[in-house]
Amino acid sequence: MKIFAAHSFANYLIASTLFLSWGAQGAQDDVNNSPVMKLEEGYGDAFLNYQPYVVQGKKQKSLPTPTIQATPLATKKPEKQKADVAWLRKNMPVLHARFIDNPSKENAAAHLYVQRVALDKAQRAQETLTQVINEDPLLNENNRVPYASMGSQSVRNADYLAQQQAVREMSEQGGMVLFVDSACRFCTMQIPIVTTLKNNYGIEALVVSIDGKTPRGYTGQLVTDNGLFKKLGLKLTPSLVYVPRPRGYTGAVDPNQYLIVSQGFYAADELVKMLAFAGHGTKLLSKETVRDLDVWTQGIAATADLRSLELDVNDPASIKKTLQPLLLKQYR
Numbered sequence: 001m002k003i004f005a006a007h008s009f010a011n012y013l014i015a016s017t018l019f020l021s022w023g024a025q026g027a028q029d030d031v032n033n034s035p036v037m038k039l040e041e042g043y044g045d046a047f048l049n050y051q052p053y054v055v056q057g058k059k060q061k062s063l064p065t066p067t068i069q070a071t072p073l074a075t076k077k078p079e080k081q082k083a084d085v086a087w088l089r090k091n092m093p094v095l096h097a098r099f100i101d102n103p104s105k106e107n108a109a110a111h112l113y114v115q116r117v118a119l120d121k122a123q124r125a126q127e128t129l130t131q132v133i134n135e136d137p138l139l140n141e142n143n144r145v146p147y148a149s150m151g152s153q154s155v156r157n158a159d160y161l162a163q164q165q166a167v168r169e170m171s172e173q174g175g176m177v178l179f180v181d182s183a184c185r186f187c188t189m190q191i192p193i194v195t196t197l198k199n200n201y202g203i204e205a206l207v208v209s210i211d212g213k214t215p216r217g218y219t220g221q222l223v224t225d226n227g228l229f230k231k232l233g234l235k236l237t238p239s240l241v242y243v244p245r246p247r248g249y250t251g252a253v254d255p256n257q258y259l260i261v262s263q264g265f266y267a268a269d270e271l272v273k274m275l276a277f278a279g280h281g282t283k284l285l286s287k288e289t290v291r292d293l294d295v296w297t298q299g300i301a302a303t304a305d306l307r308s309l310e311l312d313v314n315d316p317a318s319i320k321k322t323l324q325p326l327l328l329k330q331y332r
Contacts, residue, residue, distance in 0.1 A: 241258050
């Protein structure tokens, strides 16, 4: 079977070769004898060398080369815009960045001139503000707190006298608790100052040690903390707390109110101010004392009025009309 198969394959190859040779020869004879199609000998060279075929004796017509008209690009004319605040906010950073990236004289001048425009606008606006402030006493801060040294010192003196009066009134209704510990160097310095307040204003003071030990140099009465320091969330020693109308209790509920005055070391005049601030806003002080303590807030709108305030930004005249009564009553 293998010999037969080999001979058959060989015979197939021979037959295919003869057929291809005969077919190619027949095709060439047909082309040569064809009355319709007769190619010149130069066609083969032209075909093999990729040249366009040209019939001898005939001049090839050349196609006209198309001309392309170049369309000029439309140049956009620079548009000038109004140099208002919105334009300055947008373009001042651009001009500044351009100058930094390319510090030419032209870019520097553009940056500085536009900056000059912004400064001049601010100057002109300030002139109008000054005029309005001088004409409207409710907008003039000098009417709240005088600028002159004599006037401002007078206000400070009145304020300090009100603070002292507040401490005297508070001394009649409660006392201070001073938290210390034996390792605190500032506690040793704070105790004499608290003692001075006690002597000057008649306010009682209780020294409480959070570690049960006596600070260095202190020989007075000392009480060990029962957890109140942690309960009040205090973090530092010395810490001063004011207790109005202290009451003893045995149950779990503490009926006392604790006003944190200070945490850390403070001088005597600072403690007076902080004691008065702790009492401000409570019912511990008289109306006269509260009024005198509010000398710095004269002319400032009340918190309740500010919370309920409604304004129309599109009606500037109504803004003045709405706010004037709120400010005016703070001068009474």
